[in-house]
Each structure stands twice: as structure tokens, then as C-alpha cells.
Amino acid sequence: MTDDSNEDKEKGAAAGGSYDASRRRFLKGVGIAGAGAAFADHLLADTQAAEAQANGRASSVAGTVEINLEINGQKRSVRVEPRTTLLNTLRNHLDPPLTGPKLVCDMGTCGACTVLLEDKPVYSCLVLAVDAVGKKITTVEGLGSAEKPNAVQNAFVEKDALMCGFCTPGFVTTISAYLKKNPNPNLQDVREACKGNFCRCGTYPRVFAAALAAAQAQTGHD
Amino acid sequence: MQQAPAKKKKKIRVPRVVNGVETMVEIEIDDEGGPGWGANDKHALLNHHLRRVDGPLKVSGIAEYTYDKRAPGMLYGRLLRSPHAHARVLKIDVTAAQRMSGVKAVISITDKPTQDASAAIVNFAGEPVAAVAADTPEIAGDAIRAIKVDYEVLPHVVRADDALKEGAPKVYPEGNLEQRDSQGFATKVAAAWDKCDVVLEAEYRTPIVHHSCLETHGHMVDYRGGDTATVYASTQGTFTIPGDAAKELGLMESNVTAIVEHMGGGFGSKFGIGIEGALACRLAKQAKAPVKLMLTRQDEFLLAGNRSGSWQKFKAGVNKDGTLVAFQALQYQLGGLGDGSQAGQPYIYNAANRYRERFAIHTNEDSSRAMRAPGHPQASYAIECLMDDLAYKIGMDPVEFRKKNLTDKVYHRQLDRGAREIGWDRRNQTPGSANGPLKRGMGCGIGTWGGGGGPQCKVDVTIARDGSVMVAVGTQDLGTGTRTYTRAIVAEELGLQLTDVIEKIGNSTLGAANASGGSTTSASLAPAVKVAANKARMAMAEQLAPLLGSVKPEEITFGNGNVTGGGKSLSWRQAAAALPSAGVNARGEWRADLAASGVHGVCFAEVEVDVETGRVRPIKMVHVQDIGLPLNRLATESQINGGMIQSLGMALWEGRVMDAKLGIQLNPGFGDYKLPGCAEMPELVAIIDDEDKREAVIGVGEPSIIPSVGALANAVFNACGVRVHDLPLTPDKILMALTNGRTTA
Numbered sequence: 009m010t011d012d013s014n015e016d017k018e019k020g021a022a023a024g025g026s027y028d029a030s031r032r033r034f035l036k037g038v039g040i041a042g043a044g045a046a047f048a049d050h051l052l053a054d055t056q057a058a059e060a061q062a063n064g065r066a067s068s069v070a071g072t073v074e075i076n077l078e079i080n081g082q083k084r085s086v087r088v089e090p091r092t093t094l095l096n097t098l099r100n101h102l103d104p105p106l107t108g109p110k111l112v113c114d115m116g117t118c119g120a121c122t123v124l125l126e127d128k129p130v131y132s133c134l135v136l137a138v139d140a141v142g143k144k145i146t147t148v149e150g151l152g153s154a155e156k157p158n159a160v161q162n163a164f165v166e167k168d169a170l171m172c173g174f175c176t177p178g179f180v181t182t183i184s185a186y187l188k189k190n191p192n193p194n195l196q197d198v199r200e201a202c203k204g205n206f207c208r209c210g211t212y213p214r215v216f217a218a219a220l221a222a223a224q225a226q227t228g229h230d
Numbered sequence: 231m232q233q234a235p236a237k238k239k240k241k242i243r244v245p246r247v248v249n250g251v252e253t254m255v256e257i258e259i260d261d262e263g264g265p266g267w268g269a270n271d272k273h274a275l276l277n278h279h280l281r282r283v284d285g286p287l288k289v290s291g292i293a294e295y296t297y298d299k300r301a302p303g304m305l306y307g308r309l310l311r312s313p314h315a316h317a318r319v320l321k322i323d324v325t326a327a328q329r330m331s332g333v334k335a336v337i338s339i340t341d342k343p344t345q346d347a348s349a350a351i352v353n354f355a356g357e358p359v360a361a362v363a364a365d366t367p368e369i370a371g372d373a374i375r376a377i378k379v380d381y382e383v384l385p386h387v388v389r390a391d392d393a394l395k396e397g398a399p400k401v402y403p404e405g406n407l408e409q410r411d412s413q414g415f416a417t418k419v420a421a422a423w424d425k426c427d428v429v430l431e432a433e434y435r436t437p438i439v440h441h442s443c444l445e446t447h448g449h450m451v452d453y454r455g456g457d458t459a460t461v462y463a464s465t466q467g468t469f470t471i472p473g474d475a476a477k478e479l480g481l482m483e484s485n486v487t488a489i490v491e492h493m494g495g496g497f498g499s500k501f502g503i504g505i506e507g508a509l510a511c512r513l514a515k516q517a518k519a520p521v522k523l524m525l526t527r528q529d530e531f532l533l534a535g536n537r538s539g540s541w542q543k544f545k546a547g548v549n550k551d552g553t554l555v556a557f558q559a560l561q562y563q564l565g566g567l568g569d570g571s572q573a574g575q576p577y578i579y580n581a582a583n584r585y586r587e588r589f590a591i592h593t594n595e596d597s598s599r600a601m602r603a604p605g606h607p608q609a610s611y612a613i614e615c616l617m618d619d620l621a622y623k624i625g626m627d628p629v630e631f632r633k634k635n636l637t638d639k640v641y642h643r644q645l646d647r648g649a650r651e652i653g654w655d656r657r658n659q660t661p662g663s664a665n666g667p668l669k670r671g672m673g674c675g676i677g678t679w680g681g682g683g684g685p686q687c688k689v690d691v692t693i694a695r696d697g698s699v700m701v702a703v704g705t706q707d708l709g710t711g712t713r714t715y716t717r718a719i720v721a722e723e724l725g726l727q728l729t730d731v732i733e734k735i736g737n738s739t740l741g742a743a744n745a746s747g748g749s750t751t752s753a754s755l756a757p758a759v760k761v762a763a764n765k766a767r768m769a770m771a772e773q774l775a776p777l778l779g780s781v782k783p784e785e786i787t788f789g790n791g792n793v794t795g796g797g798k799s800l801s802w803r804q805a806a807a808a809l810p811s812a813g814v815n816a817r818g819e820w821r822a823d824l825a826a827s828g829v830h831g832v833c834f835a836e837v838e839v840d841v842e843t844g845r846v847r848p849i850k851m852v853h854v855q856d857i858g859l860p861l862n863r864l865a866t867e868s869q870i871n872g873g874m875i876q877s878l879g880m881a882l883w884e885g886r887v888m889d890a891k892l893g894i895q896l897n898p899g900f901g902d903y904k905l906p907g908c909a910e911m912p913e914l915v916a917i918i919d920d921e922d923k924r925e926a927v928i929g930v931g932e933p934s935i936i937p938s939v940g941a942l943a944n945a946v947f948n949a950c951g952v953r954v955h956d957l958p959l960t961p962d963k964i965l966m967a968l969t970n971g972r973t974t975a
Contacts, residue, residue: 089368096367099298100306107298108291110494112444113527113900120444148291157289165285168864171872172709173288174444174494180289202908206900208444208495209709210872212911 075141079106080150088137095121097137098147108148108177112206119205122178123147129185131204148177151184159222160184169218171209178205183219191227195220264821265764267925270859274789275722276715279864283714283728284492284707293492296464297524299450305334305363307513307523308370309506310377311532312352312359315386315594315893316399319350319379322360327373332365335517336373337509351384353401353567354596355894356532358505363513363521386594386893390541390564393591401567401592408592410563413574414585422556422583426547428623429556433543434612435956436939437885438536438564441601442905445494447534448524449507451475451514458485459514463503464524466496467745468704472738474503478511490706490736497876498600499535501745506534531898535599536886538563538570540608541591544616546581552626552634557581561588563605568597571605577613578678579635594893595886600747602873603679603932607880607939611957614675614940618947622661628944629654629674641676644832644854644919648674651852651915652834662951667842670849673944674834677936681929682827683753685820688741691720691759691766694813697806699724701762702734705743705755710931711865712751716759718862723763724770725788726802741817749929753825756861756927762818769814770805771795777808826926830919831855833874833938836912839949841968844961846882846946848912851938856922857930863918866930870916873934879906881942885958 074087079098086101098106109132112120121132124146152158160183163169170176179202186193186201193201198219207215270277287293312319322338338360340350352359360377364370385399392398393406400406423429445464449471453459461475471488479486493500503511510523525534541562547555554576563570569590576584621631629649633642648654657672658664664671689703701720707713717731724731734740744754771783774793778786781796788794793805806813836849851874860866883904887896897903916934939957947953952967 089366092366092368100300100367105298105300106291107294107300110295110297110444112446115527115899115901117900118444148289152290154286154290154292157286161286161289164289165281168282168285168868170282170285170288170709171711171865171868172444172495173284173293173492174295176288177291180291199908199911206444206905206907208442208497208876208905209868210875210906211868212875212906212908213871213914214868216908216911 073138075138077137077140077145078143079145080147086137090136090138092137093133094123094135094137094140094145095132098123098132106147106149110174110177112174117206118175118178119182120175120178122181122205124181124185127185127188129182148181151180158184159225160187160218163218163222163225167214167218167221169211169214171211175205175207179207179215183222187219187223187226191223193219193223263823264761267760267824267859270920270923270925273722275718275728277860277863280714280718280728280862282711282865283717283733288492295445295492295494296448296450296462297445297494299462299522301450301452301520304450304520304522305365305513305517306367306370307361307363307510307521308367308374309358309509309523309525309529310360310374310379311355311529312357312381313355313894314352314381314383315355315388316384317352317381318384319352319359320382321380323378324360326376326378327362330369330373330376332369333362333373334365334519335363335513335521337361337512337516338377354594356529356596358509358533361509361513361523363517388593388595388888388893389890390539390562390591390593392890393593401594406592408569408590410569410588410590412585412587415583416558416585419556419558419583419585423547426555427550428620429545429547430616430620430623431545432616432619433541433955434615436540436608436611436880437957438539438566438595438598439601439880439884440531440536440886440903441495441497441499441534442903443495443497443499443530446525446527446530447500447504447506448522449503449510450520450522451510452520453479453511453514454520455518457481460487460489462489463507464493464500465490466500466706466708466747467502468706468736468738469742470502470745474507475511478503478508479515488738493706493708496708496746497602498604498747501747504534527900528898531903532895533596535596535601537601537604538565538568538572538598538608540564540572540612542575542612544575544612546616546620548620548624550624552624552631554579554581554635556583558584559586561586563588563590564593565590565598566593566595568599570598571600573605573609575609575613577609578641578676579613579617580637581635595888602876602935603677606677606679606932606936607877610675610677610936611939611943614937615943615953618673618944619953632676638830640830640856641832643921644830644856645674647917647919648832648834648852648854651917652836652850654834658948661948664949668838668840669949670836670838671945671947671949672834672836673941673946673948674832675937675940675944677831677933679749679829679933679936680827681749681753681829681932683750683757683820683825683927684744686742686744687755687758687820689755689758689762689818690741690815691762691818692813692815693766693770693806693809695806695809695811697803699726699731700734701731701759702740703743703755703759704738704740705735705751706746707735708746710746710751710869711862712755714865715752715756715861719756719759720763723760723767723788725790725792727791730802749932752861752929753827753927754820757824758818758820760818760824761821762816765816765818766814769816770809773809773814774800774805824926826858826924826928829856829928829933831933831937833941835938835941835945837942837945837949839946839964841950844964844968846959846964848878848882848910848942850913850915851941852915852917853934853938854917854919855930855933856919858922858924858926858928860918861927866918867916869930870934871914874914874916874938875906875911877935877938878910878942879904881939881957881959883958883960
């Protein structure tokens with residue numbers, strides 16, 4: 009059951025929590041009871057989940073909380089269940105949504121959902137929205153636009169580094185972040201940096217070429 | 231009344247996809263001439279490196295896929311799957327799910343009381359038994375978990391070997407083995423063995439592999455009651471959707487519009503709405519609200535089709551001069567509940583005496599579907615392994631041995647080209663003879679594909695008075711570059727640039743188009759686009775001829791953004807402004823002479839095998855492909871790369887793993903099903919065989935995946951000197967083969 013009665017009580021309740029997006033910690037946290045339970049201590053007061061669990065009704069972790077997120081430089085407020093992932097929040101709960109990051113494997117292996125959290129690439133399918141409160145979130149839409157692409161986006165089009173395009177936002181986001189860390193990568197560096205992203209159409213060689221071309225374009229301009 | 235002169239007719243064979251299965255049918259078409267493509271090296275845009283026109287939308291994340299669709303009041307659908315490979319559903323209790331807040335529709339297979347008892351039987355683990363639609367995906371997940379199903383578990387069989395055993399549970403009442411065909415003369419073959427210098431017997435297996443489309447199967451069914459509906463679909467066939475959906479929604483087909491703006495991969499698995507689409511429609515109908523039902527990744531592995539496995543047993547005899555004298559094959563297609571597919575052996579090779587039988591072995595697994603060149607990589611892999619083994623046995627260069635048994639000289643040319651590119655002379659003359667634990671080796675393989683087009687597309691080209699040009703057809707772009715070449719053909723015909731034309735595709739209210747199966751899209755669509763563009767150009771020329779002075783319309787040239795004739799030249803905008811207020815519209819249909827079918831392809835691969843760990847590292851792959859007129863070299867090369875990469879997966883890493891006892895798949899996710907990734911990428915060289923001078927369009931999607939599986943397997947053999955007979959070539963199997971090889975040596 010959702011609970012709208014005390015919706016404003018604990019805005020951004022999770023903001024104070026320490027953040028560690030590593031997959032291991034996440035999986036440890038999830039344990040048996042599902043993602044919601046790991047954060048229940050933050051949010052129990054704000055939901056009816058406690059009641060549901062006390063009654064032994066483990067069928068759902070219900071109740072929503074309103075949170076404020078900083079996405080692509082904009083403040084966005086959204087009402088989600090505490091167990092909602094950042095990815096699902098961006099895609100399914102924000103209005104209007106941000107659907108650049110894709111849900112593909114739903115388990116932190118394919119990288120299609122990659123977004124930047126404090127400029128670091130993370131799998132947004134493994135991050136809870138409540139845990140992204142107070143952090144700077146950047147999605148592929150925030151890196152550039154069709155009209156004004158960033159260097160990586162531009163190089164992807166130039167080098168034909170995409171086919172169906174479903175993995176593309178993840179690759180673009182990963183590489184854009186990586187080139188900030190390492191502006192002069194070689195081919196091996198780029199392969200390593202992209203190891204967490206899958207493509208099924210088979211664009212890898214051209215993704216590598218695009219990353220190297222983008223690096224060259226950026227350092228050339230600097 | 232005067233009778234029109236009878237049109238010249240000709241018969242052609244074209245591929246059709248029916249229920250995801252490809253078949254060739256013969257049709258009669260008008261044999262009319264018209265302007266051709268012209269020489270392949272004389273194009274202004276086509277056969278150049280063109281940037282994908284949908285690239286900017288895709289790289290910036292705003293290209294909208296079915297998965298990205300949202301509508302006011304839209305619900306999220308989710309399926310409940312059977313955990314049993316074979317069971318009778320006794321009772322489904324959905325009351326708890328229905329009571330949950332946010333749940334708007336629940337349906338199950340026991341909703342309709344039916345006389346047909348088989349309706350309540352599930353035949354594979356993963357078969358849907360119920361579905362829900364709820365306000366959020368999270369609630370939909372809760373609702374699925376709240377449904378209680380009572381099953382009576384029945385005996386199952388999920389392995390081909392087990393399915394052939396006496397007393398095995400029967401997948402179909404008729405049994406588990408079904409003969410598909412036989413060809414050749416068994417008695418002639420039996421008499422020929424004595425005449426061969428060398429006779430070899432071998433068997434090869436390939437597992438079921440998964441399409442693994444990154445966008446899973448699914449639809450957003452926008453229906454709120456009433457007479458009309460719009461269905462957004464992740465499909466390879468825009469026009470395969472409205473009929474199916476209309477049936478489920480109880481609407482007229484023409485009142486259902488299908489939209490396929492962008493789609494995230496199909497590879498042969500996405501035709502029609504499927505069970506997931508049917509359930510989405512029924513949920514929408516029950517809830518009177520839009521429903522988006524995209525399969526989860528596990529759903530996708532378990533119920534959305536796969537490439538059938540194979541089990542092939544060969545006996546072959548050769549003479550010392552390299553002539554294949556006798557060949558016999560027993561071919562099993564492992565398609566689960568489906569038939570599977572496998573090209574007939576000995577595939578492309580000649581054998582004076584030959585006999586083969588093909589069977590389907592059925593198991594309690596979801597039905598296989600078409601997957602990129604159905605049946606070909608399996609057949610090519612096995613025969614290419616055999617050809618290599620035979621060549622080494624008689625001490626002949628594997629390339630020369632292949633040539634000896636191939637009459638088509640295009641293969642010879644492509645083999646020479648590939649051998650040059652990879653440096654074939656560097657291979658181990660004796661397999662496994664390199665020093666040290668890291669051993670390199672090389673191998674090659676060959677493939678063929680039909681492709682070709684058919685008269686299914688209706689394309690409209692409109693030139694407006696402001697100079698804007700639109701080409702419209704309902705076709706879909708799977709990531710193959712359909713949008714880009716559709717634009718390019720029109721732009722080139724009118725002497726414009728890519729940016730001067732816009733394309734409108736992926737909508738069933740536009741002109742008809744075929745589904746993308748069998749590499750038939752470009753060969754069916756491109757000719758119709760060319761004809762439409764040419765008609766629009768001629769209609770425009772007719773309008774402009776009087777303005778330009780004494781010039782015949784057919785003498786007016788369109789180039790570099792100008793329209794020229796009679797000594798005068800108009801800019802494109804000036805020319806368009808002279809058109810009547812409705813502009814110019816033209817419709818084009820397919821013309822046989824603008825398309826062709828039949829391609830060859832060879833692949834050479836170099837790998838490194840660590841004989842201490844059994845790990846294979848691909849080093850380099852070269853693929854040579856003829857394709858007639860390449861519409862866009864950049865996209866063509868990308869597709870050839872993609873074929874090589876997918877075959878890397880099939881050769882080295884991918885395969886469904888079943889638990890025989892439980893009847894379930896053990897690796898239905900990207901954590902355990904190993905796709906090719908960045909770390910393993912070898913150097914890839916995609917070569918378009920420009921010596922193919924056919925001025926005609928042929929698809930390249932499928933041919934590019936065929937020959938490389940065998941090439942990789944042969945490279946592994948050449949590197950380490952032992953043959954592993956079943957894919958994928960994982961370290962455990964290689965180590966085992968090395969151990970056995972040592973003990974027998």
C-alpha cells in the first residue's frame with residue numbers, strides 16, 4: 009500500500025547516509041529481504057513498510073517518500089518507494105522522464121544504465137534513488153545534445169560506434185567520464201575502461217576508435 | 231476496348247518469414263526495366279562512408295525506443311513463469327495479487343475454463359502462466375510474487391541425448407525424434423568408402439545460444455477502450471504487429487497502428503507480438519489503460535527464442551589429391567519444442583557421393599526461433615572443422631584443399647584475399663607445433679547466404695515547394711542503417727545531400743514493407759526507394775522543363791543541389807518553388823533488376839591458446855564479403871564486424887546450460903551467460919569484396935556471422951593441435967582434450 013499522508017515529513021531522508029556504490033556492498037546490503045530492507049532504517053518512519061513487516065506480510069515494501077535529486081544541473085523532486093532504483097526513478101517516476109540510461113541486465117553486468125554520480129560512473133540499476141540524494145547525477149542527456157554533442161558523442165557518430173544504439177548511452181557516459189580521468193588513453197586503456205559495458209550488435213572496435221578520436225579532439229582543443 | 235500489352239513476367243524465389251521461420255517461396259513478378267543503379271564506383275552518396283542519420287539521437291539518449299515509451303495512466307506489465315519444465319497447472323490463485331494496491335489487471339492461463347486439457351499444461355520452464363499490470367514496475371513484481379500456482383509436476387527431458395533414450399518422457403505424443411528430410415544416395419556412398427584413400431568419422435555439437443537483444447521483447451499497448459489502439463513494438467516487422475494485436479484486442483486490424491521508431495536489436499527473434507504482446511493486449515483490455523510489458527532479462531533468456539543447437543555426425547572419405555569422394559551426415563536440429571534449423575551438409579562443398587539425413591530432436595525447452603542466418607553457423611562450423619581435419623590428415627594446405635572441392639571461383643578469390651590479409655603463411659604447418667605455453671594458430675571458414683528481395687515495399691517520396699524532401703515507408707531500422715540508406719538513395723537521385731532529405735519509417739500507416747528476416751530488408755526496400763525517387767525526379771522534371779526552355783524532362787540533370795537543363799541551372803530551392811502547391815508525390819515499388827541474391831563469405835582467424843590454462847585469446851579476424859552494391863560502406867563494415875563478434879561468442883563463450891534433473895536453465899542472465907566483451911576483442915578486419923561488380927542490392931546482416939565460427943575453431947586446433955568437438959571452446963574442454971591428446975599420443 010502506498011501512503012501519502014505524511015509525504016513531506018522526511019524529504020531527503022537518505023541524504024545523510026554514506027554512499028558506496030560498489031556492487032559488493034550493494035549485494036551484501038540487499039541480503040535476503042530485497043533492496044528496500046537495506047534502507048528501511050532510514051525510512052521506516054515514513055512508510056508503512058514497518059507495519060507490513062510486523063504483520064508478517066512480506067509481499068511488498070510499500071509506502072513512498074518524496075526526494076529531491078540534482079540531475080543534469082536541475083533540481084528534480086520525485087516520489088518513490090525507498091526500494092526504487094535510481095534507474096527506475098529516472099525512467100519511470102520522474103516526469104518528464106530521462107530514458108537515456110537503459111535497463112538491460114538488471115544486475116550490474118552490462119553497463120547500459122551507466123550514469124555519473126559525483127562525476128563517477130555507476131550502474132544506476134544498483135543504486136537506490138534515496139541513496140543518490142545530495143549527489144550530483146549526470147545522465148547521457150546531460151553530457152550533450154543531438155545539436156550540441158560532446159566530443160565523445162560526436163566521435164560515436166563519426167566512427168559509426170553504434171548500431172541499434174541501446175548500449176550507446178552507457179558507453180558514451182562511461183567514456184566521457186574516463187577521458188576526464190585520462191585525457192590521453194591508448195587502445196588498451198580504452199578497452200579496460202569499457203570492460204563494464206556490453207554491446208550485442210558488435211560495435212566494440214568502433215567504440216574504441218571513437219574514444220580515441222574523442223580524446224584527440226579534446227586535447228587538440230585544450 | 232483496347233487490351234494493354236501483356237507485361238513480361240518472370241519467376242523468382244524469395245525468402246519469407248512465417249512465424250519466425252524462414253522459407254523460400256516462388257513468386258511471379260513483372261519484368262520491367264527502368265533506370266539502374268549504375269556502376270558501383272560511380273555513386274555520389276551510395277557506396278560511400280555515410281554517417282548514420284539517427285546517430286545524433288542515439289548518442290544523446292533521446293532516441294525513443296519502445297522500452298522508453300510512457301503515456302498518462304500507463305501501467306507496467308509483468309509475467310509469471312512456470313518454474314517446471316513440464317507440469318499440469320492445477321490451480322492459480324490470484325486473489326492476493328488482485329487485492330494489492332496499485333494492481334490494475336491480473337490474468338492467468340486458467341481464466342477461461344476450457345475443454346482442452348492441454349491448455350493447462352506447461353511444456354518448458356519459463357512458459358508464462360499469469361500476467362499482471364500495475365502502477366509501477368515494483369508493484370508489478372510484488373503482484374507476481376503474490377500469485378500462488380499449484381502444479382502437478384510431470385516428467386521432462388531437456389537434453390538431446392536423454393530425449394533419444396528408450397522410455398524417455400515424450401515431448402510430443404508422436405515422440406521426440408522427427409525426420410525432416412533426407413537427400414542423396416546412401417547405397418552409392420556405402421559403395422564409395424573402399425575407393426577413398428582416407429576415411430574419417432567425427433561428430434560436432436553446438437549448444438543453444440541466445441539472441442540477447444539488449445532491448446528485450448515487448449510492447450507498449452496504448453489502448454483505453456474504444457475502437458482504436460496504438461502499439462509501440464520492439465519488432466523486426468512493423469506490419470507483423472497490427473493483425474496480431476487487433477485479434478487480442480478485439481479490434482479491426484486497420485484500427486491498430488504499430489510504431490517502431492527505434493529498436494534495440496532483434497537478430498531474428500522479433501516477429502509478431504508473441505505471447506508477451508498478446509498478454510500485454512489482454513491486460514490493457516482488462517484495465518482499459520495503456521500497458522507496457524517488456525520482458526525481464528530472465529524472461530528473455532527463457533521464453534523469447536534462441537538459436538537451435540546442433541549435433542552432427544559425419545563420415546567422409548578423400549583421395550590423396552584432395553578430392554572429397556564420399557560424404558555422409560546425420561544431422562540433428564535441437565530446437566526444443568520447435569524444429570530448429572540447420573543447413574544441409576556438406577554445405578557448400580562438392581562430394582561425388584553424398585547422403586544426409588536431418589532430424590529434429592524435441593526437448594522441454596522453449597522453441598528456437600530464427601537467429602541471424604538460421605542453421606548456417608551450425609552447419610558451417612561443423613563442416614569446416616571436418617574439412618580441416620581431412621586436409622591435415624592428407625597433408626594438404628587447408629585452403630588448397632577447400633579450393634579443390636569448391637567449383638565457385640568467388641570462393642577461391644575470397645580465400646586468397648583473406649589468406650593474404652591474415653598472413654596465412656605464418657600458420658603452423660603441424661598443428662600445435664609452436665614452442666612455449668602460449669601457442670598461436672590460424673584457421674579459416676566459409677559461408678553462403680541467399681538473401682535477395684521481393685515485391686513487398688511501397689515507398690512514397692514527396693517534394694514540397696519549400697524544397698523539403700520526405701521519403702516515407704513503414705519499414706523498421708534494427709540498427710542496420712535502414713534510415714540512412716533510405717535517405718541516401720533519395721538524396722542521390724535528386725542530387726542532394728543526406729541532410730536535405732528526411733525519412734519517416736516505423737509506422738504501419740505508411741507504405742507497406744517486409745519484415746526484416748533473411749537479410750531481405752535492403753534488397754526489398756532499396757529498389758522501391760530508388761524507383762520512388764526516380765519517379766519523383768521525373769515528375770519534377772516534367773514540371774520544370776517548360777521553365778528551362780527547350781529541354782526534354784529526361785535530359786534534365788539533378789546534381790550538387792542544382793537542377794540543370796536547356797543551358798539553364800536552378801538551385802534546388804528555386805526549382806522546388808516552381809512546383810504546384812501540392813509539390814510532387816511519387817510512389818515506388820520493387821523492381822527485380824535492382825536487387826540480387828546469393829553471396830559468399832570467408833573468414834580467417836588467428837588465436838592464441840594458453841595450453842596451461844586452456845584459455846583462448848582471439849588475436850585477429852578477417853572477413854571478406856561480397857554484397858553487390860554496398861549502400862553504405864560504413865554501416866556495412868559495422869555489420870560485418872558485428873557478425874564476427876557474435877560468432878566469437880558462439881565459438882568461444884556462449885551456450886545455454888541446462889540442469890537435466892531440474893529441467894531449468896542455469897545461466898539465464900548476463901552474469902553467467904558470457905557475451906563477447908571489450909576485453910576479448912581481437913583486431914577485426916572487415917573487407918567488402920569490391921570485385922563483386924553486381925549493380926544490385928543484397929543484404930549483409932546474416933552472411934557476416936556464418937564462416938567465422940569454423941574459422942575460430944580451426945584456429946584453436948591449429949594452435950594447440952587437439953580438436954574439441956563441441957562449442958563453446960571453453961578452457962575446461964581444451965584442457966581435457968590436451969590431456970587426452972597427450973595420453974593417446
